Amino acid sequence: xxxxxxxxxxxxxxxxxxxxxxxxxxxEVVVFERGxxxxxxxxxxxxxxxxxxxxxxxxxxxxxxxxxxxxxxVRTRHEVIAIDTEAREVEVHxxxxxxxxxxxxxxxxxxxxxxxxxxxxxxxxxxxxxxIHTIPDAVRIxxxxxxxxxxxxxxxxxxxIGLEMAEAFQLxxxxxTLVEKLPQPMSTLDVDMGARVADAMRAMGIELRLGVGVExxxxxxxxxVRAVVTADGEVPADIVxxxxxxxxxxxxTAEAGIPIGPSGGIVTDARMATPVxxxxxxxxxxxxxxxxxxxxxxxxxxxxxxxxxxxxxxxLSGSHARFPGVIGTAITKVGSVEIARTGxxxxxxxxxxxxxxxxxxxxxxxxxxxxxxxALTVKIVAERGSGRLLGAQIVGGVEAAKRIDALAVxxxxxxxxxxxxxxxxxxxxxxxxxxxxxxxxTRKAGDKVR
Amino acid sequence: xxxxxxxxxxxxxxxxxxxxxxxxxxxEVVVFERGxxxxxxxxxxxxxxxxxxxxxxxxxxxxxxxxxxxxxxVRTRHEVIAIDTEAREVEVHxxxxxxxxxxxxxxxxxxxxxxxxxxxxxxxxxxxxxxIHTIPDAVRIxxxxxxxxxxxxxxxxxxxIGLEMAEAFQLxxxxxTLVEKLPQPMSTLDVDMGARVADAMRAMGIELRLGVGVExxxxxxxxxVRAVVTADGEVPADIVxxxxxxxxxxxxTAEAGIPIGPSGGIVTDARMATPVxxxxxxxxxxxxxxxxxxxxxxxxxxxxxxxxxxxxxxxLSGSHARFPGVIGTAITKVGSVEIARTGxxxxxxxxxxxxxxxxxxxxxxxxxxxxxxxALTVKIVAERGSGRLLGAQIVGGVEAAKRIDALAVxxxxxxxxxxxxxxxxxxxxxxxxxxxxxxxxTRKAGDKVR
Numbered sequence: 001x002x003x004x005x006x007x008x009x010x011x012x013x014x015x016x017x018x019x020x021x022x023x024x025x026x027x028e029v030v031v032f033e034r035g036x037x038x039x040x041x042x043x044x045x046x047x048x049x050x051x052x053x054x055x056x057x058x059x060x061x062x063x064x065x066x067x068x069x070x071x072x073x074v075r076t077r078h079e080v081i082a083i084d085t086e087a088r089e090v091e092v093h094x095x096x097x098x099x100x101x102x103x104x105x106x107x108x109x110x111x112x113x114x115x116x117x118x119x120x121x122x123x124x125x126x127x128x129x130x131x132i133h134t135i136p137d138a139v140r141i142x143x144x145x146x147x148x149x150x151x152x153x154x155x156x157x158x159x160x161i162g163l164e165m166a167e168a169f170q171l172x173x174x175x176x177t178l179v180e181k182l183p184q185p186m187s188t189l190d191v192d193m194g195a196r197v198a199d200a201m202r203a204m205g206i207e208l209r210l211g212v213g214v215e216x217x218x219x220x221x222x223x224x225v226r227a228v229v230t231a232d233g234e235v236p237a238d239i240v241x242x243x244x245x246x247x248x249x250x251x252x253t254a255e256a257g258i259p260i261g262p263s264g265g266i267v268t269d270a271r272m273a274t275p276v277x278x279x280x281x282x283x284x285x286x287x288x289x290x291x292x293x294x295x296x297x298x299x300x301x302x303x304x305x306x307x308x309x310x311x312x313x314x315x316l317s318g319s320h321a322r323f324p325g326v327i328g329t330a331i332t333k334v335g336s337v338e339i340a341r342t343g344x345x346x347x348x349x350x351x352x353x354x355x356x357x358x359x360x361x362x363x364x365x366x367x368x369x370x371x372x373x374x375a376l377t378v379k380i381v382a383e384r385g386s387g388r389l390l391g392a393q394i395v396g397g398v399e400a401a402k403r404i405d406a407l408a409v410x411x412x413x414x415x416x417x418x419x420x421x422x423x424x425x426x427x428x429x430x431x432x433x434x435x436x437x438x439x440x441x442t443r444k445a446g447d448k449v450r
Numbered sequence: 451x452x453x454x455x456x457x458x459x460x461x462x463x464x465x466x467x468x469x470x471x472x473x474x475x476x477x478e479v480v481v482f483e484r485g486x487x488x489x490x491x492x493x494x495x496x497x498x499x500x501x502x503x504x505x506x507x508x509x510x511x512x513x514x515x516x517x518x519x520x521x522x523x524v525r526t527r528h529e530v531i532a533i534d535t536e537a538r539e540v541e542v543h544x545x546x547x548x549x550x551x552x553x554x555x556x557x558x559x560x561x562x563x564x565x566x567x568x569x570x571x572x573x574x575x576x577x578x579x580x581x582i583h584t585i586p587d588a589v590r591i592x593x594x595x596x597x598x599x600x601x602x603x604x605x606x607x608x609x610x611i612g613l614e615m616a617e618a619f620q621l622x623x624x625x626x627t628l629v630e631k632l633p634q635p636m637s638t639l640d641v642d643m644g645a646r647v648a649d650a651m652r653a654m655g656i657e658l659r660l661g662v663g664v665e666x667x668x669x670x671x672x673x674x675v676r677a678v679v680t681a682d683g684e685v686p687a688d689i690v691x692x693x694x695x696x697x698x699x700x701x702x703t704a705e706a707g708i709p710i711g712p713s714g715g716i717v718t719d720a721r722m723a724t725p726v727x728x729x730x731x732x733x734x735x736x737x738x739x740x741x742x743x744x745x746x747x748x749x750x751x752x753x754x755x756x757x758x759x760x761x762x763x764x765x766l767s768g769s770h771a772r773f774p775g776v777i778g779t780a781i782t783k784v785g786s787v788e789i790a791r792t793g794x795x796x797x798x799x800x801x802x803x804x805x806x807x808x809x810x811x812x813x814x815x816x817x818x819x820x821x822x823x824x825a826l827t828v829k830i831v832a833e834r835g836s837g838r839l840l841g842a843q844i845v846g847g848v849e850a851a852k853r854i855d856a857l858a859v860x861x862x863x864x865x866x867x868x869x870x871x872x873x874x875x876x877x878x879x880x881x882x883x884x885x886x887x888x889x890x891x892t893r894k895a896g897d898k899v900r
Contacts, residue, residue, distance in 0.1 A: 011884070044819055044879050058819035160878075302884045303877035324872050331876035340876050369494055369508035402852065402882075405875045409859035412873055422774050423862055425855045426781035426790050427753035428610075429494050432852075434461070434752045 001028050004316055005090055005105035007080045007252070009033030011041075011302050012283025013111030014062065015309025016316070017072045023317020029072050030103065032092055034079035037135055038064050043302050045138040046161065049145075050168030056135055083108065083256035085276050107278055107316050110253055110266060111309065114246035114284035114300045123217030128225035129240045132165060141241065145172055150238030152177070154228045156214050158185030161243035163197075163334040166206050169239075170335070177207040177235055179214055179228060188330065189393050190345045192360065193379055196395040200337040209235060246300040248285045263287040265298040270322040272312045280316070282308035289325035292343050292390055292411060293352035299326060328391075329408045331401050338376075338401035343391025343411040346381050355384040359417075359445030363437025365399035367429035376400035378441035380407075380417060387416035387449040389442065403438050417442040417449065451478050454766055455540055455555035457530045457702070459483030461491075461752050462733025463561030464512065465759025466766070467522045473767020479522050480553065482542055484529035487585055488514050493752050495588040496611065499595075500618030506585055533558065533706035535726050557728055557766050560703055560716060561759065564696035564734035564750045573667030578675035579690045582615060591691065595622055600688030602627070604678045606664050608635030611693035613647075613784040616656050619689075620785070627657040627685055629664055629678060638780065639843050640795045642810065643829055646845040650787040659685060696750040698735045713737040715748040720772040722762045730766070732758035739775035742793050742840055742861060743802035749776060778841075779858045781851050788826075788851035793841025793861035796831050805834040809867075809895030813887025815849035817879035826850035828891035830857075830867060837866035837899040839892065853888050867892040867899065 004020055006013045009031050017029045031038070039061040047053045064074040075092075081100070082091040089102045116133045118124065128150070130141050144150065153169035155162045158180030169176045178185065178201070184194030185201065185208065198208055209232065218227040218234060227234035248265040258276050261267040265287030268274050272282050283305035287296040304326060314321035329342040349356035359380045366373030376396025382389055392407040394400050410420050420442040427434060435443075454470055456463045459481050467479045481488070489511040497503045514524040525542075531550070532541040539552045566583045568574060578600070580591050594600065603619035605612045608630030619626045628635065628651070634644030635651065635658065648658055659680065668677040668684060677684035698715040708726050711717040715737030718724050722732050733755035737746040754776060764771035779792040799806035809830045816823030826846025832839055842857040844850050860870050870892040877884060885893075 041817065041819065041879065041884075043877075044817060047820060047879055052821065053819045061818075301877065303875070306884050307872060324869075325874075327874045329874040329876050331878045331881050333878070333880055342874070342876070367491065367494060368511075369491065369503045370497060371502065399852070402849070402876060403855070405853070405856040406859050408875055409856050409863070409865075409873060413859070413863045413865070415859075415863070419774075422757060423859060424775075424777045424779040424792070425753070425858055426779050426792070426852060427493075427751065428781045428783070429491065429497055430783055431781050434491075434756050436855075 001026055002106040003028040003030065003104065004107045004109060005103060006031040006109040006111060007090065008111035008113055008283070009038035009064070009074060009076065010111055010113045010283055010305065011039060012305035012309035013109060014039040014067060015306045016109045016111065016282055016312040017067070018070065019310050019313020020317045021071045023313065023319065025318040027317065031072060031074045032078040032080050033074065033076045034095060035134060036076050038062060038067055038074055038076070040135055041302065042133060045132050045135070046164035046168045048138045049132070049141050049165065050171040052171065056139060059135060080252065083252060085256055085258070085279060088278060105278070107280065109312055110258070110279065110281040110285060111283045112249040112252060112285040114248050116242065116246055117244040118242060119244070121214060121216045123219055123225065126217050126219045126225045127223050128238065129217055129242065131242050132161060133246070141239070144239060151175060152236050152238045154179060154235050154237035154240045155243055156228065156240065157243040157245065158182070159188065159243065159245055160330065160332045163332055165241045165243055166201070167334045170204065170206065177209060179209045179212055179230060179235060181211070181213045183211040185210070186339060189339070189341060190347055190379065193377065193393045193395050196377055197337065197339055200395070201334060204335045246284060248287070248298050250285060261287040261296045263296045263298040265296070270324065271315050272308050272323055280312045282312045288323070291325045291327050293348065295352065297326065297328070299328065301330070327408060327411050329404060331404060333401065336397055338394070338396055338398065340394045340401035340404035341392065342404050342408040343389070344381060345391055345393065349381050349390045354390055356381050356390055357384050357445065357448040359441055359448055361437060361441045361444055363440055364433055365396065366431065367433050370429040374398050374400060376437055378437045380441045380445040382417045382445040382449050384449050387418055387446060389415050389417050389420055392438070403436070407438055417446040421446060451476055452556040453478040453480065453554065454557045454559060455553060456481040456559040456561060457540065458561035458563055458733070459488035459524060459526065460561055460563045460733055460755065461489060462755035462759035463559060464489040464517060465756050466559045466561065466732055466762040467517070468520065469760050469763020470767045471521045473763065473769065475768040477767065481522060481524045482528040482530050483524065483526045484545060485584060486526050488512060488517055488524055488526070490585055491752065492583060495582050495585070496614035496618045498588045499582070499591050499615065500621040502621065506589060509585060530702065533702060535706055535708070535729060538728060555728070557730065559762055560708070560729065560731040560735060561733045562699040562702060562735040564698050566692065566696055567694040568692060569694070571664060571666045573669055573675065576667050576669045576675045577673050578688065579667055579692065581692050582611060583696070591689070594689060601625060602686050602688045604629060604685050604687035604690045605693055606678065606690065607693040607695070608632070609638065609693065609695055610780065610782045611695070613782055615691045615693055616651070617784045620654065620656065627659060629659045629662055629680060629685060631661070631663045633661040635660070636789060639789070639791060640797055640829065643827065643843045643845050646827055647787065647789055650845070651784060654785045696734060698748050700735060711737040711746045713746045713748040715746070720774065721765050722758050722773055730762045732762045738773070741775045741777050743798065745802065747776065747778070749778065751780070777858060777861050779854060781854060783851065786847055788844070788846055788848065790844045790851035790854035791842065792854050792858040793839070794831060795841055795843065799831050799840045804840060806831050806840055807834050807895065807898040809891055809898055811887060811891045811894055813890055814883055815846070816881065817883050820879040824848050824850060826887055828887050830891045830895040832867045832895040832899050834899050837868055837896060839865050839867050839870055842888070853886070857888055867896040871896060
């Protein structure tokens with residue numbers, strides 16, 4: 001029986017493993033995971049810290065025991081420290097016993113995930129300065145919130161995780177300051193849309209220090225962090241979270257000669273096979289094909305990880321599957337402010353060589369006379385001349401952000417803005433105005449592309 | 451200056467008129483409307499009755515006065531009673547003065563709308579038996595609810611308007627019974643999905659009398675309705691609303707020789723021109739091309755009316771525009787139960803000649819650990835062999851139904867279910883599970899098409 005070794009028990013690794021056990025070809029499947037958890041929802045961690053999710057175990061879709069019952073040989077606290085692609089073996093370090101063994105494989109699945117960026121600044125290892133990437137990270141933050149009742153939280157980084165942690169600390173009753181090097185939060189949006197996010201966060205009472213680089217962390221006599229040191233001076237802090245994004249974990253594979261692409265992730269084809277025979281990869285460690293820019297991108301997101309893992313599993317168990325790529329769809333919220341994007345921003349479109357125009361409108365999520373909806377801003381990016389829909393961004397209240405999905409399908413399908421504005425989307429007063437704001441925005445962009 | 455005459459001040463007629471005044475070609479625009487209102491939201495009427503919308507004027511997007519300020523010569527209480535397509539004249543009856551005049555046109559826009567079905571049953575004209583199609587209808591119902599405090603409401607018809615009126619009466623504190631001739635409410639859904647709606651309505655405390663035809667209305671000595679008479683016996687009623695759907699108003703145009711299509715609506719091409727020179731039509735009075743069944747359909751819906759009116763207006767003011775057709779997308783709610791559909795149901799697909807299969811799943815609107823979402827059922831209809839997505843239906847709680855839009859774009863684009871299940875839709879725990887229920891459902895349908 002052929003043996004599949006999976007490096008990493010994250011969503012991608014466990015999706016691959018689970019799919020293989022459901023396949024038509026019998027396989028031995030061994031997963032080596034250096035931590036204690038499998039299949040946990042990293043994207044749920046801020047909600048555990050915020051108290052929205054009460055039990056950390058809720059974040060674990062399937063425990064190692066459950067996976068074992070399904071026929072997957074999961075070995076936690078086991079770290080793969082070397083790959084020998086010639087001999088088809090991996091060297092595995094048992095973190096508890098301290099021993100190492102070599103394990104053979106017929107097929108290797110690399111799901112090493114990503115690591116949070118953690119710049120080597122003075123004081124970054126001080127007590128009270130946290131990352132937020134694993135369940136133990138979240139538990140340590142929660143413990144400190146319970147044990148030490150910090151009053152002032154500083155979040156470093158204004159991206160998805162930064163906003164989500166700002167919300168979490170506010171839910172726990174802390175004063176929150178967000179420090180971001182760039183002049184706007186959510187730099188994955190265009191500046192005009194990021195400004196709307198900034199306004200909404202300030203209205204929530206979150207202090208924003210924008211355009212401010214972090215130089216280090218000052219500690220008190222007790223060794224606890226007491227301030228974030230910036231070029232603009234100190235920002236007092238009883239607790240700090242670094243949320244600067246995630247970088248693909250590729251050290252292990254690079255040492256084994258498995259190619260890394262220009263975006264920093266492991267290179268695969270559409271079947272998620274690396275150029276090295278017998279080696280597959282999936283999840284936050286790989287780069288994906290962006291269908292609009294037609295360039296490789298590294299995007300750490302559970303939905304891609306799950307799909308890619310499933311594709312690997314299908315290909316390793318007698319089926320054929322392809323991962324068709326990504327278009328940069330993303331969504332988050334901070335308080336009642338919803339934020340979403342898909343495709344390319346205006347800036348990204350220009351960088352990808354498109355002659356792009358944009359149309360932005362203010363709209364509402366429901367008919368003007370139906371109570372309870374919210375205001376939202378929709379920005380549409382389109383190609384001049386052809387009118388091709390290149391991307392969309394939404395910032396608004398409740399019911400705003402999930403509207404991005406219809407736009408995401410249209411971007412995927414390379415529809416024009418005129419085509420989008422004529423679609424048969426669902427209309428009833430509690431759900432939408434007669435002209436959905438997404439359609440008004442594409443109409444406005446349509447006026448500009450000509 | 452060329453003169454455009456618009457028959458009907460509904461959403462379609464006023465959209466056409468407004469678009470013409472914005473166009474590059476100067477035109478005289480005259481609108482004849484037999485009622486007192488223009489541009490009112492018929493779909494909002496149940497929400498006025500339910501007390502969700504407090505002021506009837508909120509349902510009027512633009513009053514006749516506002517339209518006049520924009521350069522449109524709106525004449526309310528004026529009914530067009532004949533069209534002479536040879537002479538290019540209409541005969542107009544002034545309902546206040548009782549006089550008639552002939553008015554010439556260069557271009558005629560027919561926006562005569564639809565009329566609610568009102569079968570000639572014994573007692574249908576009794577006091578307390580209402581239709582719900584105009585603002586005066588809604589005001590009469592509201593007046594009766596205030597003046598006579600009826601206790602028991604019966605809604606005849608289990609479609610969109612029936613469900614919405616059932617909700618409205620319940621919000622006003624009445625006991626509600628819904629009588630439907632077919633064995634399920636929402637017969638625009640497949641039977642299995644209609645059953646879910648029925649269960650949810652019963653759980654709300656609405657009594658359902660299904661598979662029961664109405665034979666008439668019994669009145670008391672005071673002439674007020676006291677019961678709905680059915681084949682199954684009498685259903686006590688203090689107030690009754692007939693919600694049996696809407697039929698295109700085509701008598702006027704048929705008399706003028708303007709062709710009616712097989713679905714009962716006025717025939718137009720994609721520019722919304724009828725086969726008769728100089729005559730255009732838009733809104734509930736026309737039939738539309740269904741892009742999946744490739745057959746004409748008559749669908750009374752404000753979103754189509756607005757789009758079609760705009761297309762007419764563009765074509766009459768120096769631009770070129772086409773209405774690309776419909777795919778039968780619809781959405782509604784009853785209490786907290788959300789209902790949506792797009793494309794073809796399983797039954798409709800078979801009737802249209804497709805070899806169709808279906809996949810149905812139960813899912814959730816948010817990550818399993820994120821509180822506050824709801825359960826939902828998604829049914830996907832796909833073509834055997836090709837895997838083409840033919841249609842989708844959703845029944846669920848909050849956040850369920852608007853998910854239909856992504857599926858509507860995919861149906862429109864003739865995507866396959868496998869393609870849909872690989873899309874880059876927006877994922878974050880407060881908005882979606884890692885695998886959105888729509889993607890799980892298309893995956894399940896994908897397993898069946900092979």
